[in-house]
Amino acid sequence: MKPTIAPFPAARPRRTRKSEAIRGLVRENSISVDDLIWPVFVRDGEGIEEPVNSMPGVMRRSVDKIAQAAIEAAALGIPAICLFPYTDASLKTEDCAEAWSPDNLTNKAIRAIKSVAPDLAVMTDVALDPYNINGHDGYVVDGEIVNDATVEALVKMTLAQADAGADIIGPSDMMDGRIGAMRQALETTGHHNVMILSYAAKYASAFYGPFRDAVGASGALTGDKKTYQMDPANSNEALRMIQRDLTEGADMVMVKPGMPYLDICHRVKDTFGVPTYAYQVSGEYAMIQAAAQNGWIDGEKIMLESLMAFKRAGCDGVLTYFAPAIAKYLQA
Template sequence: MIHRPRILRASASIRKMVQETILQPHHLMAPLFIVEGENIEEEISSLPGYYRRSLDKTLEEVSVLYELGIRSVLLFIKCPDHKKDNAGTEALFEDGLMQTSIRAIRKHLPEMLIMTDVALDPYSSYGHDGIVKDQEIVNDLTVDVLAKMAVSHAAAGAHFVAPSDMMDGRIAALRQSLENAGFHNTGIMSYSAKYASCFYGPFRDALDSAPGFGDKKTYQMNPANRIEAVKEVLLDVSEGADIVMVKPALSYLDIIREVKNTTHIPVSAYHVSGEYAMIKAAAQKGWLNEDQAILETTLSIKRAGADLIATYFTKDIVRILNNA
């Protein structure tokens, strides 16, 4: 034989030397769920080992993440039911929980990159990502509110706004609004190919943001479609997105690769709550090795083409990599 591929697998040192996919802590984004109050740290039942935290506890967590080498957090707000309406009113207040949290993190740890969720579902009395009229999610009125929300986040100090709503034309509207308000350096990480997935259940538990009627299939994408994802990504790039995202990750690795091959800007992927919960549940049953499953699935997302990965396993991944 003249070809012996096993030579490159003969030892741990050789395998590491020729490893094609490299995963580092700075490739990860840590989602954080923030609630009103003080000294609150409550575990999310459907996301074992993950927590909702008040702002004071969130600042402590940000410090821990930074020490581990994580350089980006993705902020989500749990809005109390009595503050929800059909106009996103609570989302726009200068002293709202999101805006206050951004300013606090910027002051506490200026080096941490802050990305903020821009969508109406946490603030909506209907649990939808947009304004509802006659049981329909209205696109253009929603985009107007999203643009104002993005500007308010930028004014508070967000480095990137991350619209997750899947409304048409919202990237152009956000970019123009940010420019008009003088926030030329605020980036947009667009959830460009966000599918109508069953894997979002634990996330909706975390924020109490499940739709109050119907589903989200009129704006989130059909899981059967691949070419549509490319179209959505190219539209967002043309409208001014700086980073594009595919969500979920594990069931859409082919889409991540398709997007990576199509575009020339960074590609992110969201390793979503249901994917996290599946691994946790199987590990608790003793059906698989949790650390190995975490690393293998995260490497698969990176290998597929994701430059950045939002995942609830951030701290676990760093621990595993440090012990490798």
């Protein structure tokens, strides 16, 4: 599109900014509660809401409290909730078998949510790091994160979550070929309508630190994740990864992190025109919250502006820890 504008004073762009009513008429993007996926952390126990110190306002919740959070989300109109487990250290092993246990925290939480809020979409995380004694998203063999054996484990994890009632599978592992393997397994076992929202362009970012604290993976991690997560310097590679996952059967795709990668979000949506999501990750959230708590910024305005940036870049929705606060603001 080539902009056309008359010379001043025939054109006075300030005319369309003169009042809130006029600004609303010409506004190009808007935020809706339908744009939100709420990531939540589940832990063992009962009646527990445990603050995550590096993420002000975020809790690790026991399964019964996760169910209460789901009721809250449904009441606010939030369409989806995404589960991340804080696994007890005693359950973290080399073979990561807890990842596909029918009674692990994620699968218990799925069933609990569906019992109290059946219309709320439940998204899950598929990666081995919450269950891996090494803290990695895949199996570690002689210091190498191996691909194909990891994919086999991820398929078992996927099927366990689908059996528990998950609506959306979220593979965050960045192993090669995992989307095709998961899609084939879901089709073969009759889970035809379970969707895959692929973390298709997930970067090896320093913005994930608070999240790793929240799921208890930071202390276990040996080395880094640069052999499977993407180099932050690369943009064209993201398009190749998106195309690959779409051809393997992903229904939706995600860019992670969010705001530092808005250029990637825009390129993905512009190139493929598919449902495109971003994850406003823990580091982004923590920075906004910390600055707001110190009085350096207006936290509410920054929260809303950051969400608008995702929509402007072309995102159809955002995973954000601000989801309840945004929903409440939109209801006011």
